[in-house]
């Protein structure tokens with residue numbers, strides 16, 4: 001197949017359990033990405049050494065737990081998703097094996113060959129969220145695309161969504177009839 005075969009989804013990470021392994025700069029970046037999307041993200045971070053920046057950041061989020069332990073001193077059946085950020089290929093391979101053993105989806109920072117999924121760049125304006133992926137080929141392009149989209153999306157995006165939601169809630173009739181009305185209303189919305 002031509003192009004990017006990755007299947008995009010938007011996860012409810014307050015209802016899922018995410019394990020972050022590692023306590024350095026990259027672990028902090030991944031943690032920030034999770035929390036930026038959902039301050040109630042259900043995250044456990046494990047590492048024998050945890051940077052003070054990580055501790056300070058996590059202190060304000062009650063749904064984030066930190067454990068000063070080795071990666072193998074925890075029950076993996078408690079988690080749905082794992083993000084590895086140890087920087088050690090040997091440990092990362094063991095992490096991937098653990099993830100497979102316990103059926104967790106796994107992302108290992110900067111090691112695409114060990115990942116089940118990649119993190120993307122995300123643009124957020126209120127309830128609108130756009131995920132960007134380059135199929136792992138150029139993260140910097142994903143970042144640049146995010147910057148462009150952040151600039152061009154109108155500031156009133158949320159009020160447009162709110163209006164459309166109240167119209168949607170007020171519609172009656174069949175699925176087809178509702179779709180026809182919404183199609184008509186939004187025909188010239190983005191031009």
Ligand SMILES: C[C@@]1(CC(=O)O)c2cc3[nH]c(cc4nc(cc5[nH]c(cc(n2)[C@H]1CCC(=O)O)[C@@](C)(CC(=O)O)[C@@H]5CCC(=O)O)C(CC(=O)O)=C4CCC(=O)O)c(CCC(=O)O)c3CC(=O)O
Pocket residue numbers: 033107108109110111112115117118119120121122132133134135136137138139140141142143146
């Ligand atoms: C495969 C993937 C796996 C994953 O980590 O999930 C991956 C892998 C790697 N990234 C590397 C480097 C950089 N990554 C960034 C930035 C981001 N990287 C992200 C995702 C992904 N990175 C996944 C694919 C996403 C896709 O499909 O496009 C973003 C989108 C999301 C996020 O990380 O949260 C975030 C932008 C967020 C934003 O700002 O919007 C920058 C730029 C910067 O930091 O400003 C650089 C330096 C410039 C460059 O190299 O391009 C390296 C080489 C490391 C080395 O050389 O040591 C690898 C390893 C390799 O490619 O082999």
Ligand SMILES: NC(=O)C1=CN([C@@H]2O[C@H](COP(=O)(O)OP(=O)(O)OC[C@H]3O[C@@H](n4cnc5c(N)ncnc54)[C@H](O)[C@@H]3O)[C@@H](O)[C@H]2O)C=CC1
Pocket residue numbers: 021022023024025026027046047048049050051069070071072085086087088091109110
């Ligand atoms: N720092 C950066 O800006 C960038 C880093 N990278 C790569 O990302 C990886 C991670 O980078 P950093 O976070 O900066 O490294 P780091 O060395 O600060 O963090 C690694 C973390 O893994 C933890 N760790 C080690 N053994 C462990 C174990 N057995 N169980 C649990 N945790 C364990 C350590 O305690 C430490 O907190 C490295 O491969 C690095 O080359 C890639 C691009 C940029």
